[in-house]
Amino acid sequence: MTAPLLRATRLTKSFPGVRALRGVGLTLNRGEVVAVIGENGAGKSTLMKILAGVQTPDSGEVQLEGHPVVLDSVLVALRHGIALIHQELNLADNLDVAANIFLGREPLRNGLIDRDRIEREAAVHLKAVGLDVSPRTPVHELSIGQQQLVEIAKALSVQARVLIMDEPTSSLSSGEAAKLFTVIHDLRSRGVSMLYISHRLGEVNALADRVVVLRDGENAGDLERADITHGAMVKLMVGRDLSQFYAHEPHPPGRPVLEVRGLRSRVHPKHAVDFTLRAGEIVGMAGLVGAGRTELLEALFGVTPAVGGSIRVDGQEIQPQSPQEAIAAGLALVPEDRKHQGVILEMAIRDNLSLASLRQDQRRGFLNRVRELALSGEMMSRLRIKAPHDQQVVQFLSGGNQQKVVLGKWLALRPKVLLLDEPTRGIDIGAKQEIYRLMEELSRTGVAILFVSSELEEILGLSDRTLVMHEGRLTGELRRDQLSEEAVMHLATNSSPSPSPLSTPALPA
Amino acid sequence: MRKILGITALLIVVCVITSLASSSFLSAYNLENLIRRTALFGIISIGVAFVIVTGGIDLSIGSVVCLVGCGLPWLLTTHHWSVPTALAAVILVSVGIGLGHGLLITRLRLPPFVVTLCGLLLYRGIARGFTQDQTVGFGSEFKALRSLATGQIPLPFLSGFALPAPWIFLIAVAVLAAIFLNRTIYGRYLLALGRNEDAARYSGINTRRMIVLAYVISSTLAGLGGILFVLDVNSAQPVDFGNFYELYAIAAAVLGGCSLRGGEGTIVGVIVGAALMQVLRNMITLVTTHNNIEFAIIGAVILLGVIADELVKRYAARRRAARALAAEGAG
C-alpha cells in the first residue's frame, strides 16, 4: 500500500498561555478533499499554518509520500507543492493583481521581473476562478470578495499538490462560491489534494470526501463520506447534540421604529432606498457581495453619511453625520469587519464592553468605574462570554466571543434599532446559536433588528421579513410565507429564477 | 506599572552610580538643578505623550518652545505689552498651533509626521523673522515673572533644600494629565482610538475631536515649557532655542513606556524618562572631564535600555508560558 500524500502525526503547538494543538494527526490522500472543522479556536488555522510552513510545530512530524519533511518556511512548503489560502486576506493592495498572484515567485528575464509573462499567466488563473478584471488592476480597487478570488487565483498559480483553503467562502457571494466549488471539483479530478476549512456545514457536506474534526486542539474524530451529516458533524464539534438549529418564532410587529425614505448612499447615489422596521421585528437583508448592504447600514449609522433622503427613528427625523449622532437616536451597528471596526483587540473585555456607554454613564466627564464593573459582569454572564476574567484582552478570545463583546457593547445602551452586518461570519456553530438566541430575546423586548447576511440558510431561518438588494437598489421584500431560496436569488440577481443547486448548498432539513 | 519598572530601575542605577562617583551629586544645589531641569523637560514630554498615545507624532515641539520662548520676551521688552497680555498671547498662539495641526491631520488626513515637520521649520523661521535673528531676553527686569521658573519654595522640614518652582508646574500638569488620561472618559477615548481609530469611531466616539485635543495639549504644554524655559534661562536665541527638544521629549515619552504605535502610555513613566535623560547629562558633566561624548552616552543608554527592556519582556513571557504549561500539565 502506498503512503498517503501527506501525513501529520502528533503535532503540538503552544502560544504564550495557550496550547493550540496537542498531538493532532491528519492524513490526506491524492485527489482527496478533506474538510477540517471545529469551533472557533479549535486549532484549525494553526494546523494549516504548520503544514504551510508559516509556523513551526513544537513537536510532531509531517511526512510527504512517506518521507519526513521539515516545513520551516513558506518557501520550503511551496517547493513541496503545499499552498495555503489564509483565513484573513493577505494581499499587498498597493500592487496590482498580477503582482500579487506571483508575489514571491516572480519569473525573471535577464535578472529582472518578467512582467509580460506574469500578466499573461495571471490572466489565465483569473479566468479559472471567474474573476473578470484586468491583471493590471490595483488590488485596492477590488471589493473584498474579488480580493478573496485573487487569493484563490494566487494559490492556484502555485500548481500545488496540496491546496489548503482556510474559510475561503467567508466573504464570497453564493455565485462566487459556486465558481470556487467548480474549481475544486476540477482540481480534484486532476489529482490535487485539498484541505478545506469552513464553518458552513452545508458546504462541507457538499464537498468533502472526508471530515476531520478538531476540538480544543485535539482530534475529536473523523467522518467518512457516508457518515457526513449535519448532526454528526455538530456532535463531534461541540461534544453534544444541538437540539434545533433555528428556533424561530414569528414576532408580532409593533409600531414602526425606523422609517427610511428615499435614502441615497454615497456609493450608489442614484438609487433611493425605502423601508420600514417595526418594533420587535427581525428583518433579514440578502444580496450578493457588493450589493450595497454594508453601504446602506453605514449610511444609516452615520459612518458614511447619506447624500439624500430621510431617516426617522420613532417618528423623529435624524440625519446622522457620525455614529455618535446615530447612537444618540437609538441605533446600534455590529459592523462587518469585527477586528477593525468592532473590537479594540488590545484592550480588555471590560473596556470594550463599556466603550459605547461611557458617555452615558459619565459623572461630569469622569469614568464611572462602579458602573463599568457592573456592566461587564452583567454582559459576561448574559452573553455567556467565555473568558477567565473581564480583564482578558479581546485579542485572545475566539471569533464568537469577540462578536459577543461587540453585541454586549450595544446592549448596554438599550438601542431601539439594532443593525447587524454579517453577524456570524467566521463564527462557530455554538457561538452562532447563542447569537441567534440573543437576537430572538432582543426582539421579544421590542428591539427592531435588521441583519445583513450572505448565508441564505440564516436569512431563511431567522427573518420575519427579508429585504433583498441588488447593485445599490432594494429589489424586493419577502414576507416569511413568500420566503424561499429561489425567490431570494431571483431578487438578488435581479433576473428570472434559475435555481442552481450548487450555488447555495442547501442544508439537509 | 510593569512597563515602567525597567526604566525606573535604570534611573535608580544611574543615580546610585553617579552619587558613588561624585559626592556633589546628592548636594542640595545639584538636586535642585536636576529637579528644575526635569520639570521643564517633563512638561513638554507629557504634552507629546498625549499625541503619541493617539498613534501620532509631534515634531514641532522644539520650534514651539522657540516661538514662545522668543515671543514672550519680545512682546514684553520690545513691545512693552503687559505681562498678562503677553502670557495670554503666547499661550493662545500655542493653542492655535495645536488646533491647526489637529485640523490638518483629521480633516485633510495629512500624516502627522509631515504636518509637524513643516511646523518644525515654520515656527522657528517665524521666530527668526520677527526677532530679526536677535537674541531676546528679560535683562534684569520681570523678576516677579521670572520667579515662576527660578523661584524656590523652602520645604518645612528640609533646611538647605528648596523646591524649584517649575516642579510645582510639573506636578500640577502631571496630576491633571494622569487624571485626564486614566480617570476621564476622554482619556479612555484617546487610549481606545490610539489602538483602533475605526473601532472607536464606530463606538460613537468623536475621534477627530479627540485627536485635535491631543495636538492642542501637546502644543499648549510645549508653549508652557517655552515660557518656563525662557524665564529660567533669561534669554533666547531663535536659531537654537529649543533645538532638538522634540526628540528629547519623544525619547522621554518612549523611555517612559509610550508606544509609538499608539494606545499606551503612563504619565509617571514619562516623568521618569525625562528625569533619566537629565540625570545622564548631569552625570557626564559631574563625573567625566569632557562633555563631548554626552550625546553618544545618552544614545547608547537609551538604546541599551530599550534592548534590555525587550529582552526582559521576552524572557518573562517565556517564563510565564512555561509556568502556565507546567501548571496545566500538573492539573
Place this chain on the structure above:
Amino acid sequence: MRKILGITALLIVVCVITSLASSSFLSAYNLENLIRRTALFGIISIGVAFVIVTGGIDLSIGSVVCLVGCGLPWLLTTHHWSVPTALAAVILVSVGIGLGHGLLITRLRLPPFVVTLCGLLLYRGIARGFTQDQTVGFGSEFKALRSLATGQIPLPFLSGFALPAPWIFLIAVAVLAAIFLNRTIYGRYLLALGRNEDAARYSGINTRRMIVLAYVISSTLAGLGGILFVLDVNSAQPVDFGNFYELYAIAAAVLGGCSLRGGEGTIVGVIVGAALMQVLRNMITLVTTHNNIEFAIIGAVILLGVIADELVKRYAARRRAARALAAEGAG
C-alpha cells in the same frame, strides 16, 4: 507618475518665479551649483526613501553624514591611511550601521523611530569623541579625491556649462535605485512588505532580510552622501556637520510621493523633492536680502504643497465620481 505631478508642477512654478525675479537664476554658474546641491541631497534622500517604502523611518542620516564626513578626513590626514582604505573603511562603517539598525528592528522588533533616534545621538557623539571636537578637513591636499565632488564634466554641445561630478553619482544611484525598486523582485518585495508585511511573509518572502537591506541601503547612501559632502565643503565640524539632514531627506522623499505608511514611492519623485528644497533655498538668497526666514518659507511651501496635493486629489476623486454617475445615467 500621477503622484509626482503636483510636486513637479510646484518645482516648475518656483523655478519660473525665481528666474523672473532674478536674472542670475538661470546662469550656468547658478545652475551648476543647484545641480550639485540637489545631487548631494538627492543621494541621501533616495536612501531614506527605501526605508520609508518599508514603512520605517531613518532619523540617523544626518549623524551618519557627520560620522563619515568627519571620519574620512580624520583617517586621511590624522592617521595617514591610504585613500582606498579610508574610503573602504567609512563605507564599511555605513553598511555596518545600517545592518545594526536593520537587525535591531527585525530581530528585537524595536521601533525604527527609537533605534535610529539613538543612532542620531550616538554617531554624532562618536564623531565628536574621536575628533576631539576638532574641525577636520583636507586642507589643500587630496585634490584628485575631492574632484569626485567638485569636478566638472564639460558637455559637448553646451559651452559655458559643465556638469558637476556629483550629478553622475546621483544619476547612477537613481538609475540603479529605480531599476531595483521597480524591476527586480527585491524592489517588489520591499513594496509589498511595506504595505502588508504578513502578506509578504506568507508569500515566502524573507521580510526580515529585506527590511535589513532597506536600512543598509539608507545608511550606505547616507555614507556616500557624507563622503561627497565633505569632499565638496572640504571641512567638517562634528558638532554641526549634517545636522537636520535627516529631516531634509525625509521631507524630500515625502514631497516626492513616498508615503510614510509604506508601500509607495518613486525615485524620480524623490529627486524632484530634493531639487525643490534646494531651489527654494537658492531662491531665498537670490531674491531676498535676508536669509533668516528661509526655513519658514520651506516649511510653508511643503505644507501648502501637501495640502494642495490632497485637495486636488479629493477634487479629482469627486469629479471622477460625478462623471461616472453621469455616464451611468446616460447609459
Place this chain on the structure above:
Amino acid sequence: KPASDSAGGSGSGGGKKKIAFVSNGVASFWTIAGAGVKAAGEKFGVDAETLMPVEGISDQKRIIEDLVTRGIDGIAVSPIDPANQTDLLNRAAKRTHLITHDSDAPASDRELYIGMDNYSAGRLCGDLVREAMPKGGTVMLFIGRLEQDNAKRRRQGVIDAILGRPANPANYDAPGTILEGNGFKILGTLTDQFDRAKGKANAEDALAKYPDLGCMVGLFAYNPPLMLEALGQANKLGKVQVVAFDEDDATLEGIQKGHVHGTVVQNPYMYGFKSVEILSELAKGNASVIPASKFIDIPARQIRKATVDEFWTDLKAKTGAKK
C-alpha cells in the same frame, strides 16, 4: 569673596585646584584656546578643563550650574548673551571665582574680563577691506549667526570701518538692508547657522547673484575657507577680494597664495592661558592680579602676506602642530 562653595562637595580642600574654561560653542577657535588652557594648567599646577556647550545658551547655563555643583574653584566663561545672563553669572560668582573671556558681561559680578573688543577687531577687519579695495566696490558679509553679541559687534565694526563712520559701538544696521557710503556698497549679510554646506551655498549664491562682486568678508573662522572653496570652483580665486577673520589653516594658506588679502586674528591661546593663570591665582587667594580696569586686553592683530609665515609658525608651536 567666598573662597569656595557650601553646596558642592569635594571641590576645595586638599589636592589641585580645579579650573574650568567654558566657551560659547564648539569651534576650532576654542580648541586653540583649549591648548592654552592645558598649557597654563600644567604650568600653574591646576586641573584645567575646557567645556564647549552644544546647544547654545540653555546648555551653557546647565554646564555652569553643574560646574558649580562640582565645587569648581574658578570658571572663565564666554557668555553667549551677557545682557541676559547676569543672574546666572552672579549666582555662580557667589559660589566660585568667575571671570569672563572673549565676550564681557560688565553688568555682572564677574571679577574681570580677558579678551579684546569685538567692535574694534571688526574695524580692523573693515580697514583690511578698504586696503584691499582702494577704489571701493561691492562687499558681501558671511557669518555663522548674528544673535551672538560678539558676532553683532564684529559685523558692526566691519560695516562702520568700511563706510568710514566714526567709531560708535552702539550703531546697529539690520542685516536685510543694503548699505552705501564711502564708495562702498555692502550688499548684505548671509548666515548659515554653522551648517557648512549651507555656508558654502551662501558663498556660491552670492557669486551667482552678483557676478561682479568685489569683496567677500568671512567673519567666523570657518567662513573664509568655504568662500575660498566656492571661489576655487567658480575659477574666481584672486578675482574677488577676500578678507577673513581668525586663523583657519585654509585662510592662512590663502594669504600665502595671495587669494586672501588678510585676516584679523584674535589670540585664543592667550585667552585660555591667561584665564587659567588669573583663576589659579584667585583660587589661591591672591586678588592682586585683578587690574583696576578689570580688563586684560589681548588685542586682535591684522595678518597680511608679509606676516603670515611668522604667525603660522608660532601658532603651530603653541598648539603642538596638530595639523
